[in-house]
Amino acid sequence: QEVSKILAKIVTTGKQKLKSVYDPTCGSGSLLLRVAKEVKEVNNFYGQEMNRTTYNLARMNMILHGVHYRKFDIKQEDTLEHPQHLNDLPFEAIVANPPFSAKWSANPLFTSDDRFSQYGKLAPNSKADFAFVCHMIHHLAENGTMAVVLPHGVLYRTGSEEHIRKYLIENKNYLDAVIGLPANIFYGVTIPTCILVFKKCRENPNDVLFIDSSLHFEKQKNKNNLREIDIEKIISTYRSRIEIEKYSSLIKIETISENNYDLSLPKYIDLSNF
Numbered sequence: 001q002e003v004s005k006i007l008a009k010i011v012t013t014g015k016q017k018l019k020s021v022y023d024p025t026c027g028s029g030s031l032l033l034r035v036a037k038e039v040k041e042v043n044n045f046y047g048q049e050m051n052r053t054t055y056n057l058a059r060m061n062m063i064l065h066g067v068h069y070r071k072f073d074i075k076q077e078d079t080l081e082h083p084q085h086l087n088d089l090p091f092e093a094i095v096a097n098p099p100f101s102a103k104w105s106a107n108p109l110f111t112s113d114d115r116f117s118q119y120g121k122l123a124p125n126s127k128a129d130f131a132f133v134c135h136m137i138h139h140l141a142e143n144g145t146m147a148v149v150l151p152h153g154v155l156y157r158t159g160s161e162e163h164i165r166k167y168l169i170e171n172k173n174y175l176d177a178v179i180g181l182p183a184n185i186f187y188g189v190t191i192p193t194c195i196l197v198f199k200k201c202r203e204n205p206n207d208v209l210f211i212d213s214s215l216h217f218e219k220q221k222n223k224n225n226l227r228e229i230d231i232e233k234i235i236s237t238y239r240s241r242i243e244i245e246k247y248s249s250l251i252k253i254e255t256i257s258e259n260n261y262d263l264s265l266p267k268y269i270d271l272s273n274f
Helices: 002-011 031-038 054-066 108-112 129-139 159-172 229-242 253-258
Strands: 015-025 041-049 072-076 093-097 140-151 174-181 193-199 207-212 248-252
Touching: 002 093, 002 129, 002 140, 002 193, 002 229, 002 248, 015 031, 015 253, 031 041, 031 054, 031 093, 054 072, 072 207, 129 140, 129 159, 159 253, 174 229, 207 229, 207 253, 248 253
Parallel strands: 015 041, 015 093, 041 072, 093 140, 174 207
Antiparallel strands: 140 193, 174 193, 207 248
């Protein structure tokens, strides 16, 4: 719930109305509905979910929350292998919490798929994280914002993932922010996670904002909890793009290039002696 709130607040920054919001791994639809809470109006909701039961739950959830059936389009299929919204207009807000490092086919035929062809390489079949990123970028409107939760491996893994990272940063300059979250904030997932924020038309094209909030949480019995104050700090730092010692840094694209497009947070924010 706390992470959903962060994603929703990021993609609605500066907006009162959204033409469309999309979640390619929408589950029961809670993330889509969370985005709607942050603005006065969302014209259309789009989602895709692989599991049939969860897909039915998502549609029911929409209706229970007062979304007219003509305003949502949720499909059941594997998003990477069988995308269902390719013919829809690009989406103004995209949010996702995809399954971490899932397997996918990485079928060579996908090298000519519009979602992946420009990168020159596919995400490895053992880790679909960047396949989801490329899929989402393809669906993002020029004036849109996309925020996705991923494992830290996406920040530094080499091979085709490094190649895709480099393309997104150097060739396209779409990466807007990297936000490190505390470990153990999702049930059943103990590893630390991060949020990557992408925009096609960035207001600040010369640098990327890094936020490391990994030490800002409340310890509970069997999981860590983001408090309201922690969420607020992430959002206000993201929106104002300010540098705070041992918390946030604005890093020039040239510096990221010198680090071979490794986005590991300790390279840019020193938490020693915190």
